[in-house]
Amino acid sequence: xxxxxxxxxxxxxxTPYTSRIxxxxxxAYSVYNHMLLPAAFGSLEDSYHHLKKHVQVWDVAGERQVxxxxxxxxxxxxLMTCRDLSKSKVGRCYYCPIIDDRAGLIxxxxxxxxxxxxxxxxxxxxxxxxxxxxxxxxxxxDVKIFEPNVNILAVQGPKSxxxxxxxxxxxxxxxxxxxxxxxxxxxxxxxxxxSGWSKQGGYEIYVENIESGxxxxxxxxxxxxxxxxxxxCPNLIERIESALLSYGNDMDNNDNPLxxxxxxxxxxxxxxxxxxxxxxxxxRNKGIARKLMGVIIESKEINVAKSINLTNDKNxxxxxxxxxxxxxxxxxxxxxxxLDKPYYEISQTFKISIxxxxxxxxxxxxxxx
Amino acid sequence: xxxxxxxxxxxxxxTPYTSRIxxxxxxAYSVYNHMLLPAAFGSLEDSYHHLKKHVQVWDVAGERQVxxxxxxxxxxxxLMTCRDLSKSKVGRCYYCPIIDDRAGLIxxxxxxxxxxxxxxxxxxxxxxxxxxxxxxxxxxxDVKIFEPNVNILAVQGPKSxxxxxxxxxxxxxxxxxxxxxxxxxxxxxxxxxxSGWSKQGGYEIYVENIESGxxxxxxxxxxxxxxxxxxxCPNLIERIESALLSYGNDMDNNDNPLxxxxxxxxxxxxxxxxxxxxxxxxxRNKGIARKLMGVIIESKEINVAKSINLTNDKNxxxxxxxxxxxxxxxxxxxxxxxLDKPYYEISQTFKISIxxxxxxxxxxxxxxx
Numbered sequence: 001x002x003x004x005x006x007x008x009x010x011x012x013x014x015t016p017y018t019s020r021i022x023x024x025x026x027x028a029y030s031v032y033n034h035m036l037l038p039a040a041f042g043s044l045e046d047s048y049h050h051l052k053k054h055v056q057v058w059d060v061a062g063e064r065q066v067x068x069x070x071x072x073x074x075x076x077x078x079l080m081t082c083r084d085l086s087k088s089k090v091g092r093c094y095y096c097p098i099i100d101d102r103a104g105l106i107x108x109x110x111x112x113x114x115x116x117x118x119x120x121x122x123x124x125x126x127x128x129x130x131x132x133x134x135x136x137x138x139x140x141x142d143v144k145i146f147e148p149n150v151n152i153l154a155v156q157g158p159k160s161x162x163x164x165x166x167x168x169x170x171x172x173x174x175x176x177x178x179x180x181x182x183x184x185x186x187x188x189x190x191x192x193x194x195s196g197w198s199k200q201g202g203y204e205i206y207v208e209n210i211e212s213g214x215x216x217x218x219x220x221x222x223x224x225x226x227x228x229x230x231x232x233c234p235n236l237i238e239r240i241e242s243a244l245l246s247y248g249n250d251m252d253n254n255d256n257p258l259x260x261x262x263x264x265x266x267x268x269x270x271x272x273x274x275x276x277x278x279x280x281x282x283x284r285n286k287g288i289a290r291k292l293m294g295v296i297i298e299s300k301e302i303n304v305a306k307s308i309n310l311t312n313d314k315n316x317x318x319x320x321x322x323x324x325x326x327x328x329x330x331x332x333x334x335x336x337x338x339l340d341k342p343y344y345e346i347s348q349t350f351k352i353s354i355x356x357x358x359x360x361x362x363x364x365x366x367x368x369x
Numbered sequence: 370x371x372x373x374x375x376x377x378x379x380x381x382x383x384t385p386y387t388s389r390i391x392x393x394x395x396x397a398y399s400v401y402n403h404m405l406l407p408a409a410f411g412s413l414e415d416s417y418h419h420l421k422k423h424v425q426v427w428d429v430a431g432e433r434q435v436x437x438x439x440x441x442x443x444x445x446x447x448l449m450t451c452r453d454l455s456k457s458k459v460g461r462c463y464y465c466p467i468i469d470d471r472a473g474l475i476x477x478x479x480x481x482x483x484x485x486x487x488x489x490x491x492x493x494x495x496x497x498x499x500x501x502x503x504x505x506x507x508x509x510x511d512v513k514i515f516e517p518n519v520n521i522l523a524v525q526g527p528k529s530x531x532x533x534x535x536x537x538x539x540x541x542x543x544x545x546x547x548x549x550x551x552x553x554x555x556x557x558x559x560x561x562x563x564s565g566w567s568k569q570g571g572y573e574i575y576v577e578n579i580e581s582g583x584x585x586x587x588x589x590x591x592x593x594x595x596x597x598x599x600x601x602c603p604n605l606i607e608r609i610e611s612a613l614l615s616y617g618n619d620m621d622n623n624d625n626p627l628x629x630x631x632x633x634x635x636x637x638x639x640x641x642x643x644x645x646x647x648x649x650x651x652x653r654n655k656g657i658a659r660k661l662m663g664v665i666i667e668s669k670e671i672n673v674a675k676s677i678n679l680t681n682d683k684n685x686x687x688x689x690x691x692x693x694x695x696x697x698x699x700x701x702x703x704x705x706x707x708l709d710k711p712y713y714e715i716s717q718t719f720k721i722s723i724x725x726x727x728x729x730x731x732x733x734x735x736x737x738x
Contacts, residue, residue, distance in 0.1 A: 009615075010676060013675070029375060128499070131496075248378075248403060305378065305383055
């Protein structure tokens with residue numbers, strides 16, 4: 001596959017860390033919430049092995065925050081998500097599908113409850129702020145909505161705990177998964193959550209004070225030497241093996257959360273009021289017509305730049321591959337695909353054409369590992 | 370400046386023309402509305418000279434449409450823009466700043482009135498569909514809102530008229546600027562507007578039927594040979610010389626339309642109801658605190674990947690450069706900058722640091738040419 005350059009401009013916003021990661025060897029970018037998101041530091045596979053063994057620091061500033069505060073903030077946040085937040089607690093993170101009135105997915109953020117009347121919606125790649133503003137204006141809600149200048153640094157990998165303990169002390173290791181608290185560094189308080197877009201463990205540092213954040217960035221690499229720290233970024237192999245769904249890749253506004261296997265975060269039998277609730281009840285009653293599944297393909301290579309059709313023996317389309325990558329663990333291509341009913345059964349076989357060659361594949365459960 | 374690759378994935382959507390432009394030598398992409406937008410076919414300067422003399426075909430599918438139809442569609446469209454659309458006509462295009470309740474710019478689309486109750490909002494780079502949905506849901510408007518699969522081909526340059534006349538006949542040459550009509554090709558009707566993101570003249574073809582659109586793409590290159598047709602894309606040099614503002618680059622949600630010189634499209638003394646109207650009246654009464662202006666810099670080279678400060682003799686910041694490029698016409702760098710009051714006067718001088726060297730610059734009116 002030929003490579004193409006990214007044309008930089010102010011519209012594809014740089015992050016406070018851009019000059020650092022460029023000095024450290026970033027080779028490719030994606031664009032996420034109108035911001036540069038590092039996508040490779042050389043070999044994807046080397047980075048994958050390193051992430052699973054050591055510790056990496058990621059510039060994920062593209063994971064922007066939508067801050068919603070004020071008297072009606074809890075009402076607005078609940079209106080946007082099908083997850084019941086009525087018992088949510090300050091100091092916790094919540095993975096929340098955001099859907100519209102037709103139950104189509106708009107985003108799948110992690111929502112942080114900062115106070116009873118102040119929330120950060122830590123978004124995937126779509127302008128949730130515009131949806132929130134539209135709803136707030138239309139409903140005359142008493143809220144303030146804006147994008148604070150928060151630039152997340154993720155520290156990921158099994159050695160992230162030791163590294164962070166040296167800098168922030170024992171308290172940070174005792175924090176539970178999806179909890180967050182405030183930690184001081186170089187004269188500033190940073191919100192740090194035990195979270196991140198890998199299953200290798202770690203933290204996300206919600207940097208508000210850029211000067212302190214840059215000092216922290218450098219400190220992580222200085223202290224991290226003994227843990228073989230490297231710059232990194234969300235890794236396509238690791239995230240597919242772990243079935244971390246990617247909004248825009250694996251699912252979009254044409255999909256509902258039940259089709260995407262997000263049933264756990266769809267609380268229909270509750271008193272809370274959210275958009276798309278009736279529509280989702282309909283879907284549940286009728287049953288879903290397709291489902292996001294794992295697939296394993298008998299190939300050593302793939303590049304998924306757009307959906308690729310999956311066909312059955314009769315050459316009929318039975319689904320589409322939306323993400324895929326060669327997995328060194330399985331020694332095959334693995335991927336995430338939307339399969340039509342009744343083909344979303346485990347062990348369903350299919351054919352897929354990659355660069356003109358046809359390969360065999362099989363449907364499986366998520367996650368892979 | 371070092372170059373970086375773009376990491377392709379389904380989330381950065383390909384267009385129906387992607388495989389064609391990749392065969393034709395596209396070298397760089399931007400990302401626009403979650404879609405690949407070609408940004409270079411080799412030399413920017415060669416492409417600039419060619420665009421001003423001949424004709425180019427552009428894949429601008431990233432210019433997505435938000436279709437708003439139904440009983441309350443006119444009310445919703447008007448609510449979103451500070452331009453008075455009460456006398457708007459079917460078959461016409463309208464450049465319309467979209468603003469929020471604080472008068473911050475959200476987008477600057479061209480709005481096409483397809484029928485009294487059906488509109489296409491042809492958007493710059495932000496998810497206007499989410500704003501429209503939020504407003505419609507919150508206000509309980511009777512509208513249907515979706516993103517139709519329209520993939521625009523632009524035909525731009527002085528020879529575009531002759532080329533399009535051969536394919537579509539005399540009627541297309543008689544169409545007035547910002548008018549649109551329907552033209553048949555290969556079994557499908559295409560909406561074609563006399564418009565485009567250059568000042569060299571031309572058309573935008575709103576392709577809905579992909580098969581016919583691809584045949585048309587090939588036909589344009591076949592017939593275009595005698596006019597020296599080439600593939601192209603919005604050209605940074607040409608668009609800055611012509612002062613075609615770019616949302617996200619030259620202006621964003623922190624700017625209001627009066628600061629951006631869009632006064633012509635701000636109709637405050639009307640009966641129509643739109644968001645931010647009171648806020649804009651306040652701004653008008655108090656006077657703006659800063660203004661978007663042209664700048665000329667005594668340099669031969671620049672790369673604007675983020676805002677660059679402009680300072681005065683006392684080393685105080687007086688504004689920021691948001692877009693800039695070397696202009697072969699002026700033999701200097703030209704750009705678009707936001708200047709603070711009282712420095713937005715023509716002939717105001719400033720200093721700017723580019724890669725460690727300091728250059729002199731001067732404020733000027735827009736457009737340059």
